[in-house]
Amino acid sequence: EDQVTQSPEALRLQEGESSSLNCSYTVSGLRGLFWYRQDPGKGPEFLFTLYSAGEEKEKERLKATLTKKESFLHITAPKPEDSATYLCAVQAGDSSYKLIFGSGTRLLVRP
Amino acid sequence: DAGVIQSPRHEVTEMGQEVTLRCKPISGHDYLFWYRQTMMRGLELLIYFNNNVPIDDSGMPEDRFSAKMPNASFSTLKIQPSEPRDSAVYFCASSFYRDFSGNTIYFGEGSWLTVV
Numbered sequence: 642e643d644q645v646t647q648s649p650e651a652l653r654l655q656e657g658e659s660s661s662l663n664c665s666y667t668v669s670g671l672r673g674l675f676w677y678r679q680d681p682g683k684g685p686e687f688l689f690t691l692y693s694a695g696e697e698k699e700k701e702r703l704k705a706t707l708t709k710k711e712s713f714l715h716i717t718a719p720k721p722e723d724s725a726t727y728l729c730a731v732q733a734g735d736s737s738y739k740l741i742f743g744s745g746t747r748l749l750v751r752p
Numbered sequence: 753d754a755g756v757i758q759s760p761r762h763e764v765t766e767m768g769q770e771v772t773l774r775c776k777p778i779s780g781h782d783y784l785f786w787y788r789q790t791m792m793r794g795l796e797l798l799i800y801f802n803n804n805v806p807i808d809d810s811g812m813p814e815d816r817f818s819a820k821m822p823n824a825s826f827s828t829l830k831i832q833p834s835e836p837r838d839s840a841v842y843f844c845a846s847s848f849y850r851d852f853s854g855n856t857i858y859f860g861e862g863s864w865l866t867v868v
Contacts, residue, residue, distance in 0.1 A: 684756075684843050684859030685795070728795065738783060738847075739808065740857070742795035 643668045643733050647743035654719055654750050662714040662746045664729030672732040674712050675740065676705050679726045688714075688727075719750045754778075756860035758844050764866045770832040773863045776825055777846030785857065786819055786829050787843040795843070801827065834867045841865070 646665045654660055666674065673692050677685035689698040691707040698705045702723065704715045714727055726747045730740040757776040765771055777784050785800040799809040804821045812819070816835070821827040831838055841862040848856055 682861070684845070684861050686859070687857070730795075738785075738800060738802075739797055741797075744794040 643731065643741050645729055645731055645741050645743035647727075647729050647746050649746060650744070651747040652749070654716075654748070656720055656750055656752050657718045659715070659717045659719070661716070662727055662748070664712040664714070664743055665710060666712070666729075666731045667710075668731045668733045668741070670733060674707055675730045675732070676703075676712070676714055677728040677730065679728055679745070685728055716748070719748075721750045721752050724748055724750045756844055756846050756858055758842075758860040758863050760863060761861065762864045762866075764868065765834055767835055767867055768833045769867075770830065771834045771838075771865060771867075773829040773842050773844075773865070775827045775829070775844030775860060777827070777844070778858055779825070781846035781848045781858075782824075783847040783849065783857075784821060784827050785843075785845040785847070786827070787845060787859075789841045789843060789862070790839075798829070831865075834865075836867045839866050 644667045648663045673690050675690050676688040678688055679685045689705040691705055694707055694709045696707050702717050706713045726745040728745045729743040732740055756778055759774045782803050786798040787795050788798055789795045796811055798811045799819045800807055801821045817831055819829045841864050843859050843862045845857050845859045
């Protein structure tokens with residue numbers, strides 16, 4: 642069964658304290674791995690798509706990396722406005738358009 | 753662009769009542785998705801449409817749930833009768849075909865449903 646597990650569930654950082662969020666997955670043929678950001682009361686907002694092991698994507702203080710079994714979202718020198726829930730999702734290798742989401746990591750960055 | 757528009761944003765209803773959630777996808781998008789988000793189960797895909805036709809409804813939890821897309825600019829998710837365990841945030845999302853890439857999926861703000 643296709644599955645996505647994110648860790649930690651919650652993470653508290655001081656402003657400027659870099660860290661990483663983990664997304665482990667088991668899927669029958671990965672078509673893509675996606676990172677979304679979700680603010681309270683809002684819908685998920687797309688950040689990155691990764692398609693193959695070794696691929697990396699960057700956006701401001703965020704960098705996403707992908708291996709054959711997991712992905713990391715690295716946050717460098719975070720700011721309070723980076724506080725949000727970060728969701729990971731995978732798309733399996735069948736013809737379905739289905740995204741399977743992890744439960745997310747709630748990030749709080751303190752000033 | 754106005755984005756994906758959902759209504760109502762918040763709904764409180766009594767058990768047994770019918771609930772109808774509405775969605776207007778982004779103009780030109782040919783895929784529409786209904787997701788449900790809870791603390792326990794996270795984001796789950798309920799059903800998705802392509803060109804107004806339901807493609808996969810395997811995530812619809814029970815016969816109490818139904819979804820329609822009468823035209824390219826409107827979809828509804830109906831729960832009848834509603835139960836307290838249906839309390840969740842329901843998201844509508846839309847996308848246009850481009851190599852099945854997840855980055856083209858845009859979410860609405862969600863409809864917060866509470867069944868008491």
